[in-house]
Amino acid sequence: MGGRPLLNRRLDGLGTTIFAEMSALATATGAINLGQGFPDTDGPESVREAAVRALREGRGNQYPPGPGIPELRAAVSAHQRRFYGLGFDPDTEVLVTAGATEAIAAAMLALLEPGDEVIAFEPFYDSYAACIAMAGARRVPLTLRAPSFRPDLDELRAAITPRTRLLLLNTPHNPTGMVLTEEEQQAIAALAVERDLLVVTDEVYEHLVYEGTHRPLAALPGMRERTVTIGSAGKTFSFTGWKVGWVTASAPLVAAVRTAKQYLTYVSAGPFQYAVAEALRLPDAYFDEFREGLRRKRDLLAAGLRAAGFEVYLPEGTYFITTDITPFGEKDGYAFCRALPERSGVVAVPNSVFYDDPQAGRSQVRFTFCKREETLEEAATRLKRLAA
Numbered sequence: 001m002g003g004r005p006l007l008n009r010r011l012d013g014l015g016t017t018i019f020a021e022m023s024a025l026a027t028a029t030g031a032i033n034l035g036q037g038f039p040d041t042d043g044p045e046s047v048r049e050a051a052v053r054a055l056r057e058g059r060g061n062q063y064p065p066g067p068g069i070p071e072l073r074a075a076v077s078a079h080q081r082r083f084y085g086l087g088f089d090p091d092t093e094v095l096v097t098a099g100a101t102e103a104i105a106a107a108m109l110a111l112l113e114p115g116d117e118v119i120a121f122e123p124f125y126d127s128y129a130a131c132i133a134m135a136g137a138r139r140v141p142l143t144l145r146a147p148s149f150r151p152d153l154d155e156l157r158a159a160i161t162p163r164t165r166l167l168l169l170n171t172p173h174n175p176t177g178m179v180l181t182e183e184e185q186q187a188i189a190a191l192a193v194e195r196d197l198l199v200v201t202d203e204v205y206e207h208l209v210y211e212g213t214h215r216p217l218a219a220l221p222g223m224r225e226r227t228v229t230i231g232s233a234g235k236t237f238s239f240t241g242w243k244v245g246w247v248t249a250s251a252p253l254v255a256a257v258r259t260a261k262q263y264l265t266y267v268s269a270g271p272f273q274y275a276v277a278e279a280l281r282l283p284d285a286y287f288d289e290f291r292e293g294l295r296r297k298r299d300l301l302a303a304g305l306r307a308a309g310f311e312v313y314l315p316e317g318t319y320f321i322t323t324d325i326t327p328f329g330e331k332d333g334y335a336f337c338r339a340l341p342e343r344s345g346v347v348a349v350p351n352s353v354f355y356d357d358p359q360a361g362r363s364q365v366r367f368t369f370c371k372r373e374e375t376l377e378e379a380a381t382r383l384k385r386l387a388a
């Protein structure tokens with residue numbers, strides 16, 4: 001094969017995700033896995049039963065329609081209207097995807113030309129860098145810095161060049177828990193309009209905001225026609241294995257994203273689409289209880305981490321807490337996370353893997369709190385060994 005590397009240059013350095021490494025470590029050591037963000041309890045029983053019913057009744061067992069089943073597209077549209085007052089035509093402005101992950105990939109592949117620049121908050125969700133690279137584009141980080149992780153809007157303005165095509169935003173933000181404020185959203189929207197940029201916003205944690213409120217960027221003046229909004233049933237209904245996500249955007253943007261999406265998976269998750277259509281119509285009480293339950297878990301784990309000696313950055317949203325290990329006299333989060341299962345029986349993830357600059361975020365470590373309260377209490381007890 002001519003001595004040429006098998007992996008193409010675009011994907012060079014992307015390796016395997018940190019979650020594979022840390023989850024393997026959790027299995028090998030029997031440690032509590034607070035590394036990867038998946039709940040250890042399934043979502044609502046009624047939603048699970050809806051999937052079983054669809055499967056038994058033969059709904060979705062064969063290829064569903066390319067844009068998603070009409071019931072789910074209608075439910076996504078109704079959800080955007082009910083929570084945000086946004087109207088999207090279920091036939092032309094909604095697209096069902098294989099999780100938010102496929103929506104991100106399809107959006108990057110559809111909307112970018114090689115050489116385009118994409119500005120994204122750093123630390124990045126790990127698939128962003130890969131998808132931007134697969135599209136042949138270049139990522140430009142806008143670094144969120146501790147302790148507040150607020151975006152610096154002057155830096156954003158300065159980062160925009162004539163090659164900038166797109167802002168890839170994420171609010172609530174994984175891993176920092178930052179939630180964009182109304183003023184920040186207005187400033188970002190004004191810049192996007194002024195510089196005529198496309199915006200892709202990953203809003204998979206839209207229902208997990210503990211301070212302030214979530215508002216889609218698409219709701220701001222001038223944004224609807226330039227914004228692709230991404231949601232997911234994985235995070236909102238605690239069925240991360242189903243991989244049902246969706247896009248809402250103007251018809252031309254949806255058509256572009258669909259063009260790429262149809263050659264990635266074509267379609268997916270037939271019976272689950274019926275179940276998610278029901279889930280999106282659950283009463284407000286579901287969404288309120290889900291959020292309040294996770295708020296209690298956040299507070300429980302935050303208290304445990306503080307007692308163990310971490311510096312804790314309390315998140316405004318998502319199901320992650322970013323901490324700093326400097327109080328332990330340590331600086332290297334990667335080494336810390338590799339040793340943590342042996343030292344205290346808990347697995348976490350170093351935030352440095354979410355940065356381009358390996359020095360940035362070097363002493364930060366992320367824990368998830370989307371686990372049972374007993375599990376979080378046990379993790380807190382184990383982590384106290386660090387304080388000893």
Ligand SMILES: *Cc1c(COP(=O)(O)O)cnc(C)c1O
Nearest residue numbers: 099100101125174202232234245
């Ligand atoms: C989990 C996650 C995703 C992936 O969502 P899926 O629906 O499971 O593909 C995308 N973006 C962020 C920020 C996430 O945390």
